[in-house]
Amino acid sequence: MATNSQLEAKDNKSHDVPIFxxxxxxxxxxxxxxxxxxxxxxxxxxxxxxxxxxNGKLVPLDDKATVEVKGGEHFFSHPRDGASS
Numbered sequence: 001m002a003t004n005s006q007l008e009a010k011d012n013k014s015h016d017v018p019i020f021x022x023x024x025x026x027x028x029x030x031x032x033x034x035x036x037x038x039x040x041x042x043x044x045x046x047x048x049x050x051x052x053x054x055n056g057k058l059v060p061l062d063d064k065a066t067v068e069v070k071g072g073e074h075f076f077s078h079p080r081d082g083a084s085s
Contacts, residue, residue, distance in 0.1 A: 017071030021050075032066045039063075044077040051076050 016027035021042030028041065035050055044050060051058040052067060053074040061067065061075075 019073045021075045035061045048077045049080050
């Protein structure tokens with residue numbers, strides 16, 4: 001028979017939390033996820049930029065960055081502005 005701590009560990013691994021990418025709700029496990037994975041899960045084109053709403057402000061995310069998913073995060077995508085540096 002499984003102990004309470006074993007059951008909790010199983011629940012933590014299989015418990016997905018909701019995040020929002022544009023208007024789409026996506027369920028992901030808590031923890032770190034790459035921006036590229038977020039785009040893939042949310043159906044965001046690879047060439048688009050993804051931003052996270054943090055404290056009411058949109059913060060651009062690098063495609064190679066990771067973000068911590070806790071649940072309830074909001075991400076927004078849009079075409080890149082096309083400006084070259």
